Amino acid sequence: xxxxxxxxxxxxxxxxxxxxxxxxxxxxxxxxxxxxxxxxxxxxxxxxxxxxxxxxxxxxxxxxxxxxxxxxxxxxxxxxxxxxxxxxxxxxxxxxxxxxxxxxxxxxxxxxxxxxxxxxxxxxxxxxxxxxxxxxxxxxxxxxxxxxxxxxxxxxxxxxxxxxxxxxxxxxxxxxxxxxxxxxxxxxxxxxxxxxxxxxxxxxxxxxxxxxxxxxxxxxxxxxxxxxxxxxxxxxxxxxxxxxxxxxxxxxxxxxxxxxxxxxxxxxxxxxxxxxxxxxxxxxxxxxxxxxxxxxxxxxxxxxxxxxxxxxxxxxxxxxxxxxxx
Amino acid sequence: xxxxxxxxxxxxxxxxxxxxxxxxxxxxxxxxxxxxxxxxxxxxxxxxxxxxxxxxxxxxxxxxxxxxxxxxxxxxxxxxxxxxxxxxxxxxxxxxxxxxxxxxxxxxxxxxxxxxxxxxxxxxxxxxxxxxxxxxxxxxxxxxxxxxxxxxxxxxxxxxxxxxxxxxxxxxxxxxxxxxxxxxxxxxxxxxxxxxxxxxxxxxxxxxxxxxxxxxxxxxxxxxxxxxxxxxxxxxxxxxxxxxxxxxxxxxxxxxxxxxxxxxxxxxxxxxxxxxxxxxxxxxxxxxxxxxx
Numbered sequence: 001x002x003x004x005x006x007x008x009x010x011x012x013x014x015x016x017x018x019x020x021x022x023x024x025x026x027x028x029x030x031x032x033x034x035x036x037x038x039x040x041x042x043x044x045x046x047x048x049x050x051x052x053x054x055x056x057x058x059x060x061x062x063x064x065x066x067x068x069x070x071x072x073x074x075x076x077x078x079x080x081x082x083x084x085x086x087x088x089x090x091x092x093x094x095x096x097x098x099x100x101x102x103x104x105x106x107x108x109x110x111x112x113x114x115x116x117x118x119x120x121x122x123x124x125x126x127x128x129x130x131x132x133x134x135x136x137x138x139x140x141x142x143x144x145x146x147x148x149x150x151x152x153x154x155x156x157x158x159x160x161x162x163x164x165x166x167x168x169x170x171x172x173x174x175x176x177x178x179x180x181x182x183x184x185x186x187x188x189x190x191x192x193x194x195x196x197x198x199x200x201x202x203x204x205x206x207x208x209x210x211x212x213x214x215x216x217x218x219x220x221x222x223x224x225x226x227x228x229x230x231x232x233x234x235x236x237x238x239x240x241x242x243x244x245x246x247x248x249x250x251x252x253x254x255x256x257x258x259x260x261x262x263x264x265x266x267x268x269x270x271x272x273x274x275x276x277x278x279x280x281x282x283x284x285x286x287x288x289x290x291x292x293x294x295x296x297x298x299x300x301x302x303x304x305x306x307x308x309x310x311x312x313x314x315x316x317x318x319x320x321x322x323x324x325x326x
Numbered sequence: 327x328x329x330x331x332x333x334x335x336x337x338x339x340x341x342x343x344x345x346x347x348x349x350x351x352x353x354x355x356x357x358x359x360x361x362x363x364x365x366x367x368x369x370x371x372x373x374x375x376x377x378x379x380x381x382x383x384x385x386x387x388x389x390x391x392x393x394x395x396x397x398x399x400x401x402x403x404x405x406x407x408x409x410x411x412x413x414x415x416x417x418x419x420x421x422x423x424x425x426x427x428x429x430x431x432x433x434x435x436x437x438x439x440x441x442x443x444x445x446x447x448x449x450x451x452x453x454x455x456x457x458x459x460x461x462x463x464x465x466x467x468x469x470x471x472x473x474x475x476x477x478x479x480x481x482x483x484x485x486x487x488x489x490x491x492x493x494x495x496x497x498x499x500x501x502x503x504x505x506x507x508x509x510x511x512x513x514x515x516x517x518x519x520x521x522x523x524x525x526x527x528x529x530x531x532x533x534x535x536x537x538x539x540x541x542x543x544x545x546x547x548x549x550x551x552x553x554x555x556x557x558x559x560x561x562x563x564x565x566x567x568x569x570x571x572x573x574x575x576x577x578x579x580x581x582x583x584x585x586x587x588x589x590x591x592x593x594x595x596x597x598x599x600x601x602x603x604x605x606x607x608x609x610x611x612x613x614x615x616x617x618x619x
Contacts (some may be wrong), residue, residue, distance in 0.1 A: 032432045038506040039425035043437060046422030046476055050444060053473045057449025057457055074456075119349070125342050137606060138350050141357070144598050146535035148553045149591050152560030153356060156587055163359070163375065195353065203610055227338045260538050264561055278451075285452045286542055298450035306446060 064299045068292035077292075084296035093280070101276040101301075105257040108190045109250045115198045117239060120205030121231050136206075139199030151264040154192055155179065180269035189265060189274075204246075205239055212238050244320050252309030277301045364388070364588035368581035387589030390582065397590065399548060400555035404534055407470050407551055412529035414475045419525060420518070423484030424510055429493070441478045451542075458543060469543035470533075470551075480525050487521040488514060524608050531598060552594050559583075559590050 033040060059074075064084055066077040088094060119139070126132040142150075157164050158178035165175035178184045212234060220230050259278035266274045277297060285294025331339065362376050370382040391397055425431050426438060448454075454473060463469040491514060499509050515522075537553035544550060563583065 029432050032430075036428075036431075036506060038510075039428060039431060040433075042421040042510070043425045045418050046481065047437065047440070049418065049472065049476045050441060053454070053457070053476065054444040054448065057453035058447060059449070060453030060456060061449045063453065063456075070456075122342050122346055125339060126346065135346055135350055137603065138353055140606060140609075141602060142353060144531060144535075144602055145595060146537075146553055146556075148535075148537055148556045148560060149595060152556065152587065152591060153360060155561060156360075156584075157356065161372070166375070195356075199353070226332065227335045260536070264557070281451055282542075286455060291452050291456065295450060295452040298452060302448065302450060309446070 061295060061299055063292050064296035066292055068295075070291075084293050085300060087293060088297050088300065093275075096272065097275050097277060097280050100273050101257060101278075104186055104189060104262070104273075104276060107186060108193060108257070109247075111190055112194055112197070112201075113247060113250055115194055116201035117205055117243065119198055120202040120209060120239075121235055123202065123206055124209040124235065125227065136199070140203070141199075142196040143200035145196065147260045147264060150192060150196060151261060154188060154265070158188070177269075179267055182270045182273040185265065185270045185273040189261065193261070201246075204242055208239055208242055209235055240320070244316050248309070248313050248316050251312040252305065360588055360591055364585075364592045366585075366588075368585045371584075372581065386582070387585040388593070390586055391589045391593055396547070396550075396555050397552075397593070400550055400552035401594075403549060404552040407467065407540075408530045408533040410467060411471050411475070411533040412526045414471050415477060415480060415529045416522060416525045418475055419477065419480040419484050420515070420522065423481050424488055424514060426481070427485045427488035441476075441481060444476070445478050455542060463543070465544055465546050465549060467549075470539050474539065477529075480528075484518075484521055484525065487518060491517055520608070520611070524611055527601075527605055527608060534598065556590055556594055560587055 063074055063077065065079060065081060066074070067080045067083075068074070068077045072078075123132060123135065126135065156162055159165065160175040160177065165178075169175050176184075178188060216234050217230055220234060225233070257276060257278065259282060262274055262276050263279045263282065266279065278301070281294050281298045281301070284290050284297065359376065363371055364387055365383050365385070366376065367382050367384040367386075370377055374382075422437075422441075426434055458464065458469050458473060463472070495513055495517075496509055499513055504512070535553065537551070537557055540549075540551050540554050544554075
C-alpha cells in the first residue's frame with residue numbers, strides 16, 4: 001500500500017517536473033521573441049500578405065460547395081454539397097477539356113523534358129569557352145521574350161500569308177491553316193514552348209556537368225571509352241538526381257499548365273484542342289460570371305494536381321533507389 | 327585536361343558542333359527576321375520578302391508606333407508596374423528571408439511551413455479575384471503589385487544567400503553591441519547586393535512580360551500595361567484607328583497593320599534586349615542558387 005502511494009507520488013513529481021520544464025521552455029520562447037522583436041517585425045509583412053492573398057482565397061474556395069451569390073457573400077450563400085462538381089463532371093464539355101489538358105501537358109513534358117538534358121550534354125563538349133558562352137547567350141535569349149510577343153510571332157509566321165505559308169504555297173499550291181486547324185494546336189504550342197525554354201532549362205544541367213571531376217573522364221579515356229560512352233556512363237549518372245527532381249516537378253505540374261499562352265493561342269476554330277481547364281475556369285468564371293461553378297472546376301484541377309505530384313514522386317522514388325522530391 | 331581524341335571522337339565532336347550551330351540558327355532566324363522585317367516597306371515584304379536593297383527600307387512602322395498614344399501610355403504603365411512590383415517583392419522577400427536564416431529563430435519551422443504550403447495549394451483564380459474585388463483594388467496598381475508580391479522561391483533564394491554570410495560577422499557585431507536592426511541594415515544588406523540585384527531583375531522582367539493580372543484586374547484602358555496594348559495589336563488585330571488616317575484604302579490599312587506588328591515587337595522588347603547581354607550572368611546565378619536550395 002505504502003509502495004503504491006510512493007509510486008503515485010513519484011508519478012506526480014515527474015509530471016510536475018515535466019510541466020515546469022514546459023513552462024520554462026515557453027517563457028524562454030517569450031523572452032526570445034521579446035529580445036528579438038525586430039526579427040518578427042521583419043517577417044511580418046510577408047506573413048500578412050501571405051495570409052491575405054494566399055490563405056483567405058483558400059478559405060474562399062469553399063464557394064465551390066455553395067450556391068454563391070455576390071450579394072449574400074461567401075458565408076451567407078447556401079451549401080449545395082457537390083452539385084457544382086457533378087454539374088461539371090456530367091457536362092458534355094468535361095471529357096474533351098479534361099483530355100485536352102492532359103494531352104497538352106503530357107506531350108509537352110515528354111518532349112520538353114529530355115531536350116534540355118541533351119542540350120547540356122552537347123554544350124558540355126564545347127571546349128572553347130568563348131564559343132560556349134556565345135552559344136549559351138543566344139540559346140537563353142528566348143526565355144526573356146513575353147508570351148504575348150511569342151504568340152504574336154507565331155501568328156505572323158503561321159498566318160495564311162505569312163513567310164512559312166508562302167513557302168508551303170509555293171510547294172503544294174495552297175496554304176496550311178496552322179492557326180485554325182485544331183490538329184496543329186498542340187504541336188505549335190509544344191514546339192514553340194521548347195524553342196523558348198529549352199536553352200534556359202539546360203542551365204542547371206550545364207552547371208552540374210561543369211562540376212564533374214575531369215580525372216574521371218581521363219581515366220575512362222585511357223580505358224578506351226569514346227565520347228558517347230563517357231556521356232552515358234559519367235555525365236548522365238551525374239545528372240540523375242537533378243533529372244529526378246525536374247521530372248517530378250514537371251509531372252506534378254501536368255494539370256497546372258499555364259493559362260497565359262493557351263488563352264492567347266485560342267481561335268474560335270481550334271477550341272476542340274485548345275480549350276483546357278484553366279482557360280475554361282477563366283471563361284466560365286470571370287467572363288460568364290458563374291463564380292461557384294468555375295471555382296469548383298479550379299478546385300478539381302488543383303486536387304488532381306496534388307494527387308499527381310504524390311503519385312509521381314512515389315513512382316520515381318521506387319525507380320530511383322529511394323531518391324525523390326521528399 | 328590532356329584528353330586525346332580518337333578519330334571516332336573527333337567525328338562525334340564535329341557532329342555535336344553542327345547540331346549546336348543548327349540550334350543557334352533555329353533560335354536566331356525568327357528573331358532576326360522580325361527585326362529586319364520591321365524596317366521593310368510592307369509592299370516589298372509581302373511580295374519579295376526580306377530585301378537588302380536600302381531603297382526598300384522604311385521607318386514608317388516605327389513612326390506610327392512612336393506616335394501612338396496607347397503604346398506610349400502602355401510603356402509608362404509597364405515601367406511603373408514593373409518597378410513598383412520589383413521594389414515591393416524584393417523588400418518583402420529580403421525582410422522575410424533574414425529571420426529565417428538566423429540560427430535559433432523561434433517559429434522558423436512554423437513560418438517556413440506556412441510559406442511552402444502556398445507553393446502547392448492555392449485557392450484558385452476565382453476566390454483570389456473575388457478577394458481583390460472585395461478589397462476595392464480593381465483598377466488600381468495595388469491589384470498588380472500586392473497579390474503576387476509573395477514569391478516563396480525568392481524568400482528561399484535570399485535565405486540561402488544570407489546563410490552563406492559568415493556567422494562570425496554577426497557574432498563580432500553582437501559583441502560590439504550592435505542590435506539586430508544594425509546588423510541587418512549595416513552588415514547583411516550591403517553584403518547582399520548580388521542577390522538583391524538578381525531578385526529585382528527577375529521581378530522586373532516577370533512583371534514586364536506578364537499580361538494576365540492586368541487583363542483580369544484592370545478594365546480601364548488607360549491603366550493597361552504594354553503587354554495588353556501589344557495583345558490588341560498582335561493577336562486581336564485591332565489597330566487603333568487613330569493610328570492610321572481613315573482615308574487610306576483597306577489594303578493599305580492591312581499592310582500598315584502588318585508593319586506595326588513587327589515594329590511594336592521590337593520596341594516592346596528593346597529594354598530587355600539591351601539589358602540582357604549585360605545581366606545574363608546574374609540571371610544564370612539566380613537559377614544556380616535556387617537549384618542548391
